Amino acid sequence: xxxxxxxxxxxxxxxxxxxxxxxxxxxxxxxxxxxxxxxxxxxxxxxxxxxxxxxxxxxxxxxxxxxxxxxxxxxxxxxxxxxxxxxxxxxxxxxxxxxxxxxxxxxxxxxxxxxxxxxxxxxxxxxxxxxxxxxxxxxxxxxxxxxxxxxxxxxxxxxxxxxxxxxxxxxxxxxxxxxxxxxxxxxxxxxxxxxxxxxxxxxxxxxxxxxxxxxxxxxxxxxxxxxxxxxxxxxxxxxxxxxxxxxxxxxxxxxxxxxxxxxxxxxxxxxxxxxxxxxxxxxxxxxxxxxxxxxxxxxxxxxxxxxxxxxxxxxxxxxxxxxxxxxxxxxxxxxxxxxxxxxxxxxxxxxxxxxxxxxxxxxxxxxxxxxxxxxxxxxxxxxxxxxxxxxxxxxxxxxxxxxxxxxxxxxxxx
RNA sequence: CGGGGUGUGGCGCAGUGGUAGCGCGCGUCGUUCGGGACGACGAGGCCGGCGGUUCAAGUCCGCCCACCCCGACCA
Numbered sequence: 462x463x464x465x466x467x468x469x470x471x472x473x474x475x476x477x478x479x480x481x482x483x484x485x486x487x488x489x490x491x492x493x494x495x496x497x498x499x500x501x502x503x504x505x506x507x508x509x510x511x512x513x514x515x516x517x518x519x520x521x522x523x524x525x526x527x528x529x530x531x532x533x534x535x536x537x538x539x540x541x542x543x544x545x546x547x548x549x550x551x552x553x554x555x556x557x558x559x560x561x562x563x564x565x566x567x568x569x570x571x572x573x574x575x576x577x578x579x580x581x582x583x584x585x586x587x588x589x590x591x592x593x594x595x596x597x598x599x600x601x602x603x604x605x606x607x608x609x610x611x612x613x614x615x616x617x618x619x620x621x622x623x624x625x626x627x628x629x630x631x632x633x634x635x636x637x638x639x640x641x642x643x644x645x646x647x648x649x650x651x652x653x654x655x656x657x658x659x660x661x662x663x664x665x666x667x668x669x670x671x672x673x674x675x676x677x678x679x680x681x682x683x684x685x686x687x688x689x690x691x692x693x694x695x696x697x698x699x700x701x702x703x704x705x706x707x708x709x710x711x712x713x714x715x716x717x718x719x720x721x722x723x724x725x726x727x728x729x730x731x732x733x734x735x736x737x738x739x740x741x742x743x744x745x746x747x748x749x750x751x752x753x754x755x756x757x758x759x760x761x762x763x764x765x766x767x768x769x770x771x772x773x774x775x776x777x778x779x780x781x782x783x784x785x786x787x788x789x790x791x792x793x794x795x796x797x798x799x800x801x802x803x804x805x806x807x808x809x810x811x812x813x814x815x816x817x818x819x820x821x822x823x824x825x826x827x828x829x830x831x832x833x834x835x836x837x838x839x840x841x842x843x844x845x846x847x848x849x850x851x852x853x854x855x856x857x858x859x860x861x862x863x864x865x866x867x868x869x870x871x872x873x874x875x
Numbered sequence: 876c877g878g879g880g881u882g883u884g885g886c887g888c889a890g891u892g893g894u895a896g897c898g899c900g901c902g903u904c905g906u907u908c909g910g911g912a913c914g915a916c917g918a919g920g921c922c923g924g925c926g927g928u929u930c931a932a933g934u935c936c937g938c939c940c941a942c943c944c945c946g947a948c949c950a
Contacts (some may be wrong), residue, residue, distance in 0.1 A: 472886075473899070473911065480944080498942065569950065604877065604950050611949085615923070658950080679949080723950065753950080771910090788910065822910045829910085840909065872931080
């Protein structure tokens, strides 16, 4: 992608006080564009990152054996009346057709996935069943904030599982926890805290939340400095000073909730009268679980955790481009053009700053703002070599073009 | 949903009832070029909307809309 023709420009000046660093950086670097309160457009680089995040999530859902589906966002009112949530689910957007038919705009999809699963589940041999989708959710939040971290329309992966009994559910639940941990590790998060959930409609049974520690978050957490103990401060009845698991010091902090998992029990299968025949031929309601990951919120959380004063620092797993090529050679782009074509032909994605009318300083500042992990630079000083620099530090190395190709392929496992 | 604030060129802002200005950006030309360069010239505005007061409204009054912030809310 050439910046001169293909990139929506970065923004120097906004004057706004941003309520989170990720909000500011994603807008300034040209990844998202604010449309209205809680609504954002994803520009090409932002979409590239979002797609990479969702591909990682998808891979791990598939590994669980879950089946990917796509459920509608327009939900007939009847389905929500059946679960008695039409009036009680207060962030539900409601829309009306020309013929006065009412719909909910899906904030979650139990109302759709449960009757769908009912059509397939006949006997215990059909279980367990896992169905998931990655799509758009709508929630009429009282107040949207922090950019993409809390929007009214956002992207989410939601998985729903159906089980013959509680034991099978619990085994599946544990496997999802492992899959989630793999996903978060792959996305570059070093420390995601799993906590017991704080509340909600159906949390009488157990449920967990996954939280990334950062001040931009909305969740107050206490956690152990040494082990993996963590808890939502809301559920605390007494103030803890020592970790109940290992006795070490307890810390407090804010966090962004990036995922959650719930035991739904038979609440929805009862509402939709889903029954399967057990081994004795008796009708039984399947036990359900639901498992969410906010993929667009992850995009924000990744930036929130990976940035410095100059801009974003993308983890390699989700970087919008493999390399950012900067041409500083005066009035000549032949060498840089050659590098660009060579890398592209090798399957390496490159953001190429080919602009001739822009100063060297501006190109360098913009490259740090955008935050591609590897910067390649040619100038009057580099001869027939290419300067290789990582976004995370100031060290530079000189490579020939074939060496650059090799090192990029190694870095990204291409 | 309560409380507070802001709406003026693309963006950020100033503007005292009397014919709308600055910075950035943008266009042309020239000089620059390893951390958001500089000069010259130039283009660009129903001042959020509707109504009212006035000889005269960006400015005063009323209503509405949008956005931001604090709180409540948040599967």
